[in-house]
Amino acid sequence: MSIFRSLFEAIARCREIGTVVEVGVESGRTSAVYADLGATVHCVEPNPTDELRAVLAADPRLHLVEGRSPDVLGELPAADLYVLDGDHNYAVVREELAWIMKNAPDAVVALHDVLWPSGRRDMYYQPSPLAAEDAHPSTGGGPTVWHDEVTPVGFAGMGDYTVAAHAGGERNGVLTAVEDALVEGGGDWRFEIVPAVFGLGVLARSGSPGAAEVFAALRPYTSSDLLAAMENNRIALYTRVLQLQYEAEARTEEATRMAETIAAQQQEIDRLGGGTGRPAAAAAAPRRDEPAAPKEEKPRSAEVSDYVSTVAVHHDTWGTFLEPDASIADLENPHEVLGIPILSGHHADLKAFAGYNTVFDRIADRVAGVNLAYEDQCSANHYFDVFTRIERDHRHATRIVEVGVFMGGSSTVFAGCVEPMGFELDLVDVNPVYLQFAYERIRRTFPGAMPRVRMFYGDLPTYVQKVLLPETSARAIVHHDGAHDFNQVVKDISSLYFVRDRVHSLAIQDTHLRGLIEHFNFVDAAVYAMFGVDVKYEPVGARYEEGSSVTNPNQWNGNYFLAGMSEGMYIPFEGVEWKYPHPSMDLETFLPVKR
Structure with missing residues (x-):
C-alpha cells in the first residue's frame, strides 16, 4: 500500500x-x-x-x-x-x-x-x-x-x-x-x-x-486506459513468473529423485564390489597421502560420527583454519582432483527470483557466469529466503557461519553478501575436501570477498570452542546444513548455547526430511528439543504438496519430505527459551571424542 x-x-x-x-x-x-x-x-x-x-x-x-x-x-x-x-x-x-x-x-x-x-x-x-x-x-x-x-x-x-x-x-x-x-x-x-x-x-x-x-x-x-493496460501486462508477467517457479521446483523434485536413484545404484555397485557404500563426504575426506577411513557397513549417522572420531579429529589440522589448496586453482574440473562425485548435477535456478532484489540478482548473475561442475543440495527457494533474512538482519550481525558446505551452494550465496553488507564468512565442515571446493567456487565467483572468507576444519562444537568463545565481539548468523541426524543436530545447536550472546539467529535446513529410523532424520525434532514445540521461527525454502514424488518414501533408503512443511527454519535467538542443555553442562560434553 x-x-x-x-x-x-x-x-x-x-x-x-x-x-x-x-x-x-x-x-x-x-x-x-x-x-x-x-x-x-x-x-x-x-x-x-x-x-x-x-x-x-x-x-x-x-x-x-x-x-x-x-x-x-x-x-x-x-x-x-x-x-x-x-x-x-x-x-x-x-x-x-x-x-x-x-x-x-x-x-x-x-x-x-x-x-x-x-x-x-x-x-x-x-x-x-x-x-x-x-x-x-x-x-x-x-x-x-x-x-x-x-x-x-x-x-x-x-x-x-x-x-x-x-x-x-x-x-x-x-x-x-x-x-x-x-x-x-x-x-x-x-x-x-x-x-x-x-x-x-x-x-x-x-x-x-x-x-x-x-x-x-x-x-x-x-x-487511465494506459494504467489499466499496464496492470494487465504486469499481472500476466507476474503469473508467468509463478509458473516458472513452480516448474523449477518440479524439476528440482525430479533431479532429487534421479540423484537418489544414482546414489542407491552406486551404493549397490560398491557393495557388490566389496566397497562400503559410504557417503561421499566420508569417502572423499582422506585424500592423497592421508590414511583411508575404516570400511564398515553402518547406518549413515554412525558412519559420519565414526569418521570424525576415528579419522578427522586425529588430523593435525582438525580444529584449525585451513589454507586454500593452490593446486586446484583454475583447474577446469576441481571436483575430479578432489575426488568428489557429482550425481544429479542439480543447479538451483537462482534467476527464478530475478527482479525481486538487486543484490540477489547480482549473486544469480555471478553464479551463472562461472563455468564449473558442481551440484546444489538446496532449492532456489531456500537460498533466496535465507538471503532475504540475512539482508534484513545484516545490521545486527558481523559474520555468517556456514556449517556443512557440500559443494558451496549456500556458501556462494552468502559470499555474495560479504561485500555489499560487510560480513565475514566462515565455512565450517568435517570434510576438508568440500571446504576446499566451496572455497574455490567462491573465489571464482566473488574474488573480492576472499579476504573475509575462512575455512574451518571441524564440527560446529569445535568451531564454537576454538573461534566463537574467544572472539567476544563476533555476532553471527549461523546457517546449518551439516549432519541431519537428530543426535548431531542436538550437539551442534547445544554448542551455540555457550555463545548465545554472540549468535543473532540460526537458519537450519532440511526440517522437512524423514527417512528410515537408522538415519535419524529428525532435524525439526532436534529444534523442538532445544527450544520447545512453540519456538518462534520463520519458515524458509520450498514446500511440497501431498502426492508429489518426494513426499513418499523412496524404494532405496526411505527418504521423503513432509508435505506442506517448509524446507527450513529461520530462528532469531532473541527471546528463544532454551530447553536444553542444562546450565550445569559444559561445552566439552558436546565435542567429538577421539577413538
Whole structure:
C-alpha cells in the first residue's frame, strides 16, 4: 500500500484527514504514510507479530488495535479515512462497509484488491473465523490470469490462505461486496477504481466534505486506459513468473529423485564390489597421502560420527583454519582432483527470483557466469529466503557461519553478501575436501570477498570452542546444513548455547526430511528439543504438496519430505527459551571424542 502514497497525499490535500483506521497492517511500514498526513492512525490487526508490535510502539502516532475489524470498528472513533486491506472476502468487506457507511458517512474509504484476483473471488486466511454459510467451497490452489479455474501454479496460499474454488457469482469477492454496498446505499455514494497493483478502490458519499475534489484529483489515475493496460501486462508477467517457479521446483523434485536413484545404484555397485557404500563426504575426506577411513557397513549417522572420531579429529589440522589448496586453482574440473562425485548435477535456478532484489540478482548473475561442475543440495527457494533474512538482519550481525558446505551452494550465496553488507564468512565442515571446493567456487565467483572468507576444519562444537568463545565481539548468523541426524543436530545447536550472546539467529535446513529410523532424520525434532514445540521461527525454502514424488518414501533408503512443511527454519535467538542443555553442562560434553 505504500506505493499509493501520492494518492493518499492527494486525498489529504482535498480534505482534512485527522484520524485514520487502517485494517490489515502487515509490517507497519505503510502506517507511517497515513501518519505523515497529520493523522492519528488506529492499526487494526487480529494477529500482530512481535516485530509489528515493536514497529508500532516506536511511533506515538500509531496505535495497535488487536482484533477482527467487524468486532472493533465500533470501539474506535469515527475516522476521516478508512483503509481496508485485511480479509479479502465478501462477508468481511461487506460487514466493514455496512458499519462505515452507517456510522461514518463523511469518511473516505480506500479498499485494496478490488481487481484481479480478489475482486470476484473470495480469499480466506487460515484458520478462517467465518461461519460456513459466509464462505464458498475453497481450495489451497490459486487463480491464474485469464483462467477461471484454480491451479497449483497460481496465487496459491501455501497454507496461509485458501481461495474460493470458483470465481464470480453472488457474494464472491471484494468488488462484489462494494457493488452490493453501493446498491444498498441508494445512490448517495460514489466509487472509482485506480487500476494498478491489484486495484485501489476509493469510496465516498456524494456531498461529503471534499468528495468532489477527491475524485477530481484522482481522475488522471481512475480514467487511465494506459494504467489499466499496464496492470494487465504486469499481472500476466507476474503469473508467468509463478509458473516458472513452480516448474523449477518440479524439476528440482525430479533431479532429487534421479540423484537418489544414482546414489542407491552406486551404493549397490560398491557393495557388490566389496566397497562400503559410504557417503561421499566420508569417502572423499582422506585424500592423497592421508590414511583411508575404516570400511564398515553402518547406518549413515554412525558412519559420519565414526569418521570424525576415528579419522578427522586425529588430523593435525582438525580444529584449525585451513589454507586454500593452490593446486586446484583454475583447474577446469576441481571436483575430479578432489575426488568428489557429482550425481544429479542439480543447479538451483537462482534467476527464478530475478527482479525481486538487486543484490540477489547480482549473486544469480555471478553464479551463472562461472563455468564449473558442481551440484546444489538446496532449492532456489531456500537460498533466496535465507538471503532475504540475512539482508534484513545484516545490521545486527558481523559474520555468517556456514556449517556443512557440500559443494558451496549456500556458501556462494552468502559470499555474495560479504561485500555489499560487510560480513565475514566462515565455512565450517568435517570434510576438508568440500571446504576446499566451496572455497574455490567462491573465489571464482566473488574474488573480492576472499579476504573475509575462512575455512574451518571441524564440527560446529569445535568451531564454537576454538573461534566463537574467544572472539567476544563476533555476532553471527549461523546457517546449518551439516549432519541431519537428530543426535548431531542436538550437539551442534547445544554448542551455540555457550555463545548465545554472540549468535543473532540460526537458519537450519532440511526440517522437512524423514527417512528410515537408522538415519535419524529428525532435524525439526532436534529444534523442538532445544527450544520447545512453540519456538518462534520463520519458515524458509520450498514446500511440497501431498502426492508429489518426494513426499513418499523412496524404494532405496526411505527418504521423503513432509508435505506442506517448509524446507527450513529461520530462528532469531532473541527471546528463544532454551530447553536444553542444562546450565550445569559444559561445552566439552558436546565435542567429538577421539577413538
